[in-house]
Amino acid sequence: MDAQETAENNPKETRGRPGKTIRLTLELSLADAHAAHVLAGKRMKQLGEYVSLERIISEAVQAYSKPSNGESAG
Numbered sequence: 001m002d003a004q005e006t007a008e009n010n011p012k013e014t015r016g017r018p019g020k021t022i023r024l025t026l027e028l029s030l031a032d033a034h035a036a037h038v039l040a041g042k043r044m045k046q047l048g049e050y051v052s053l054e055r056i057i058s059e060a061v062q063a064y065s066k067p068s069n070g071e072s073a074g
Contacts, residue, residue: 026057040052
């Protein structure tokens with residue numbers, strides 16, 4: 001959803017193929033949901049603009065999907 005909003009706001013990103021969107025449903029514990037909202041508040045203070053909960057979760061999924069430097073391949 002954020003990618004669509006961003007594409008509408010920034011005409012340069014509308015060139016080429018549109019980004020792929022995957023619908024994802026999460027079940028978070030109350031503690032995890034609270035932590036995500038706190039993190040969103042911190043990011044809003046850092047960036048000075050609204051940061052959606054979807055963006056926070058998307059960034060967390062991307063960070064966890066990358067292999068850490070300490071992992072050995074093989």
